[in-house]
Amino acid sequence: MDAILDIKGLTKSFKGFKAVNGVDLAVERNTIHALIGPNGAGKTTCFNLITKFLDPTSGTITYDGEDITSTGAAEVARKGMVRSFQISATFAHMTVLENVRIALQRPRGDSFSFWRPENALSVLDDQAMGLLRDVGLEGDARRLAVELPYGRKRALELATTLALDPKLLLLDEPTSGMGREDIARTADLIRRAAQSRTVLMVEHNLSVVSDLSDRITVLARGEVLAEGPYAEVSKNPAVVEAYMGSDAHA
Known part of the structure; x- marks a missing residue:
């Protein structure tokens, strides 16, 4: 094995x-x-x-x-082991697109380039929109994360987690609190994510x-x-x- x-x-x-x-x-x-x-x-x-x-x-x-x-935890994450949490963790008052763009920024030393100008981050839009398309959130790109229903927030969290390009993806209760439709959608997302990584x-x-x-x-x-x-x-x-x-x- x-x-x-x-x-x-x-x-x-x-x-x-x-x-x-x-x-x-x-x-x-x-x-x-x-x-x-x-x-x-x-x-x-x-x-x-x-x-x-x-x-x-x-x-x-x-x-x-x-x-x-x-x-340490930060170094393990940099090596490609990335975890999502049972409670949705997103930036509530940023847009869905902005949440994913931040996750797409690669670490520079020990920190992310969090406060870069808007036009400097726009180069990540295509990649971010691709991830949002994968999780069914393309139409919500300009909405604030706080406005999303619970199941869609979990989908956003999965998109931001996948933006870090993990080798090993650890999911803590990924369908917790979801209705049947969101559970089915999330299960399909996990299946697709596992095509190129371990879960x-x-x-x-x-x-x-x-x-x-x-x-x-x-x-x-x-x-x-x-x-x-x-x-x-x-x-x-x-x-x-x-x-x-x-x-x-x-």
Whole structure:
């Protein structure tokens, strides 16, 4: 297996409580891998460890063949591991187009050229409009981000994330709070994004997980409970009891 992300023995303790305990996780290049589990399973903590928003208590994280266990979050992002968050993160009082143009600016040293004149950024318009077209927001380019409905804000966030041209895209609850139409549209966007990159996502919607994922890892109480294709893992009695059974009655 050609793993772009290889995690061994990942552990995070908070005052003696192990939120993540000895997790092994390998994400194969150019696949969609889902990380699922009930509330409190440790999924978000894992994401924070992988993207270096938290430092592990023990274990190793290898990304694209490089040990990044001690690497900072900004440097990891520059290497091509880019994360979106469960809560939409956009510049509310900038236009949709401006949001994507800012994301398209490449870092210069340790900072972005954030305050460049309008005419200097206009050269990015074609590329920005292409990304907006990909996520179905071309017609909203001149609207303020704050004016978009929730599902469209999440689409904008995905466009800005893709503007950073990630090798590994980490999505935290990409369909959370969406209606059926927006869920279907977002799932299609993720599928298209994965044609040229690897996706690791935390997702509660099991229909989305089963439809998109090449492989899933189930966490429970901070440990790996099961791993494999959805069709196989979904029949595991321990998984049904710990996650899917309770979710089916929610």
